[in-house]
Amino acid sequence: MIKDFILLPLKEMRRRKLRSWLTLIGVIIGMAAVVSLITLGQGLENAIADQFDALGNDKLFITAKGNSLTPGLSIDAVKITQKDLDVVRSTSGIKEATGLIFSTARVEFNDNVRYFFVSGMPTELEERKLIGESQSYHLLKGRWLESGDNFKAVAGFLYTEDNLFGKEADLGDKILIQDTSFKLVGFWERIGSPPDDQSISIPIDAYQEIFNKPDEFGLLIAQTNTGDDPEKVAAQVEKELRKSRNVEEGKEDFSIETPAELAETFSTILNIVQWVLIGIAGISLFVGGIGIMNTMYTAVLQRTKQIGVLKALGAQRKHILTLFLIESGFYGLGGGLIGVAIGLFFAKMVEFALVAAIGPAFLSLEINLWLIVGTLIFSFVVGCLSGIAPARRASRLNPVDSLRYE
Amino acid sequence: MNKMKKSLIKLKDVWKTYQMGEISLDVLKGISLEIYPGEFILIIGPSGSGKSTLMNQVGILDTPSKGNIFLEGKDISKLDESGLAQIRGKKIGFIFQQFNLLSTLSALENVTLPAIFQNLPEEKRKKRGTQLLTQVGLGDRLHHKPTELSGGQQQRVAIARSLINNPEILLADEPTGNLDSTSGKQVMQLLSDLHKKEKKTIILITHDHELVKFADRTIHLKDGMVLKITGKRRR
Numbered sequence: 001m002i003k004d005f006i007l008l009p010l011k012e013m014r015r016r017k018l019r020s021w022l023t024l025i026g027v028i029i030g031m032a033a034v035v036s037l038i039t040l041g042q043g044l045e046n047a048i049a050d051q052f053d054a055l056g057n058d059k060l061f062i063t064a065k066g067n068s069l070t071p072g073l074s075i076d077a078v079k080i081t082q083k084d085l086d087v088v089r090s091t092s093g094i095k096e097a098t099g100l101i102f103s104t105a106r107v108e109f110n111d112n113v114r115y116f117f118v119s120g121m122p123t124e125l126e127e128r129k130l131i132g133e134s135q136s137y138h139l140l141k142g143r144w145l146e147s148g149d150n151f152k153a154v155a156g157f158l159y160t161e162d163n164l165f166g167k168e169a170d171l172g173d174k175i176l177i178q179d180t181s182f183k184l185v186g187f188w189e190r191i192g193s194p195p196d197d198q199s200i201s202i203p204i205d206a207y208q209e210i211f212n213k214p215d216e217f218g219l220l221i222a223q224t225n226t227g228d229d230p231e232k233v234a235a236q237v238e239k240e241l242r243k244s245r246n247v248e249e250g251k252e253d254f255s256i257e258t259p260a261e262l263a264e265t266f267s268t269i270l271n272i273v274q275w276v277l278i279g280i281a282g283i284s285l286f287v288g289g290i291g292i293m294n295t296m297y298t299a300v301l302q303r304t305k306q307i308g309v310l311k312a313l314g315a316q317r318k319h320i321l322t323l324f325l326i327e328s329g330f331y332g333l334g335g336g337l338i339g340v341a342i343g344l345f346f347a348k349m350v351e352f353a354l355v356a357a358i359g360p361a362f363l364s365l366e367i368n369l370w371l372i373v374g375t376l377i378f379s380f381v382v383g384c385l386s387g388i389a390p391a392r393r394a395s396r397l398n399p400v401d402s403l404r405y406e
Numbered sequence: 407m408n409k410m411k412k413s414l415i416k417l418k419d420v421w422k423t424y425q426m427g428e429i430s431l432d433v434l435k436g437i438s439l440e441i442y443p444g445e446f447i448l449i450i451g452p453s454g455s456g457k458s459t460l461m462n463q464v465g466i467l468d469t470p471s472k473g474n475i476f477l478e479g480k481d482i483s484k485l486d487e488s489g490l491a492q493i494r495g496k497k498i499g500f501i502f503q504q505f506n507l508l509s510t511l512s513a514l515e516n517v518t519l520p521a522i523f524q525n526l527p528e529e530k531r532k533k534r535g536t537q538l539l540t541q542v543g544l545g546d547r548l549h550h551k552p553t554e555l556s557g558g559q560q561q562r563v564a565i566a567r568s569l570i571n572n573p574e575i576l577l578a579d580e581p582t583g584n585l586d587s588t589s590g591k592q593v594m595q596l597l598s599d600l601h602k603k604e605k606k607t608i609i610l611i612t613h614d615h616e617l618v619k620f621a622d623r624t625i626h627l628k629d630g631m632v633l634k635i636t637g638k639r640r641r
Contacts, residue, residue, distance in 0.1 A: 003528070004522045004528075005522075008510075008511075011510035011511065012510055014510070015509070015510050305506070306506075306508060309502075309506040309508075310519075310523075311467075311491060312465070312467060312494065312500045312502075312506075313495065313500065313519060313520040313523065313567070314491055314492070314494050314495015314496070314520050314523045314524065314571070315491060315495070315523045316487075316488040316491040316492060316523065317487060317488050317491075318488070319522075319523055398468075399467045399468070399487075399491075400462045400467050400468045403467070403502075403506075
């Protein structure tokens with residue numbers, strides 16, 4: 001019996017192709033929006049999780065309060081200095097610690113001037129390693145900055161392409177940073193985010209000299225001993241820094257973050273953004289549902305005579321109700337099917353475009369089977385719900401009047 | 407009165423009143439009649455005489471404003487719509503002037519449609535539908551859509567459809583009204599055969615006096631009342 005109650009509505013939908021398609025479009029747009037936004041959101045979340053995994057969870061990041069990990073933007077008088085770095089280093093549970101500093105700077109090459117991030121990096125081997133690990137720096141060619149490299153620089157990946165300065169930079173080229181000449185000794189591999197790939201690294205001594213910041217770090221990175229709980233070590237570092245900086249508990253002018261905390265912050269923000277987007281997509285889905293309702297009301301009018309005939313032939317209210325509900329459910333389901341396909345396709349296109357434009361680090365898409373199944377069920381339910389009122393009207397039509405209806 | 411046979415349908419002082427704003431219009435004014443199993447009944451009358459309204463009552467598509475209708479002795483005037491639909495589906499086969507086939511369905515699908523509402527399994531439905539279409543001479547048109555059939559063929563599909571649930575009563579509303587005379591004759595022949603060979607009770611509504619010859623009894627309707635009944639009850 002079920003089969004008949006599925007085939008009949010399908011035949012009706014096929015008969016009115018244009019109207020069926022127009023109805024479907026409403027649902028398709030809503031569903032495609034929901035699916036692509038959720039997929040992209042999850043892709044973003046995955047990518048961020050991957051980044052934090054790469055970071056390792058044994059790292060601590062210490063910044064002056066008010067500074068975030070976005071460097072160089074601080075105008076606060078609060079500074080992180082060599083003294084702080086020494087305190088961190090000597091805290092028990094810390095294996096290694098280093099500091100770096102960054103800001104935007106005037107970069108001149110091939111007679112072009114642009115403003116990019118410049119970071120002052122340590123040149124000691126162990127410290128370099130820590131930076132490389134936590135900031136995803138890997139050498140593409142050339143070498144790292146070493147002790148005694150005063151005016152040498154390692155440039156980001158995009159310097160190897162000609163669209164930054166109209167000419168590819170190469171090892172040995174001279175580049176002007178804040179009007180001081182640096183010799184390129186290496187290039188980083190692509191990190192995946194343009195600000196990173198456009199940045200340039202110089203020895204921290206040179207940085208402090210040309211920016212006139214003799215004793216200042218933007219960020220301290222510390223690595224905890226294997227086996228020690230990073231959270232506990234972080235608490236210990238906090239205590240030591242409070243003591244040396246002479247601040248009370250609760251009034252710290254610095255902050256310590258662990259990757260776990262950072263990841264949590266990111267995913268909270270991402271979740272909020274995602275729910276807002278899904279809410280917007282939900283509105284379009286609601287509009288799609290109204291479209292189905294409208295179509296079904298029209299269908300009831302157009303098929304009044306047919307309903308009368310079906311009733312004369314012995315159809316009860318429940319039969320008519322079922323037929324119309326299934327039809328509207330199909331509008332939902334059909335729209336859902338096409339919407340899911342388009343949504344996934346769209347998400348893939350966005351991934352493709354993003355990877356082509358700025359590298360692979362931003363998005364790691366994953367086709368979520370539950371999302372698809374859930375969307376299809378949901379769209380069928382939306383269709384059915386939209387059809388309830390029209391189907392009830394159809395089922396309650398008086399057979400005599402409907403038979404007379406022309 | 408001969409009471410050997412119990413009446414199949416009995417109308418007892420049936421009134422149907424339509425309320426048109428302030429005015430109430432009596433379309434049927436106290437009609438009483440009995441129809442017996444196996445009869446071929448013609449209900450005839452000019453337009454406005456209440457034929458269609460009477461058909462709706464006899465076909466239990468509607469309930470009377472006043473009075474009672476008994477089907478096989480059971481008062482159905484108080485049943486709700488779904489109850490009526492159930493009985494209608496089993497006991498009465500409808501044939502309409504405009505055929506009223508579903509354009510999206512093939513001849514066979516149209517014929518088997520009423521059986522869906524009676525929960526007849528698909529296989530049985532198809533078998534019986536094919537038999538019936540063959541019986542009305544359309545065994546080679548099973549999968550044609552209504553638009554691919556002539557008027558006479560469509561009406562024969564409709565007759566096959568009216569028979570699918572093997573009802574005792576066939577109710578035909580001007581079945582030849584939309585047909586040319588040749589097709590009309592074929593249709594009447596078919597109904598006559600069903601009456602004679604399969605002992606179906608046939609109630610035919612028409613304004614065409616030519617058809618009186620097919621009927622056992624003819625009920626003449628005028629102004630919502632039975633003017634006279636001609637012919638003889640079969641024994």
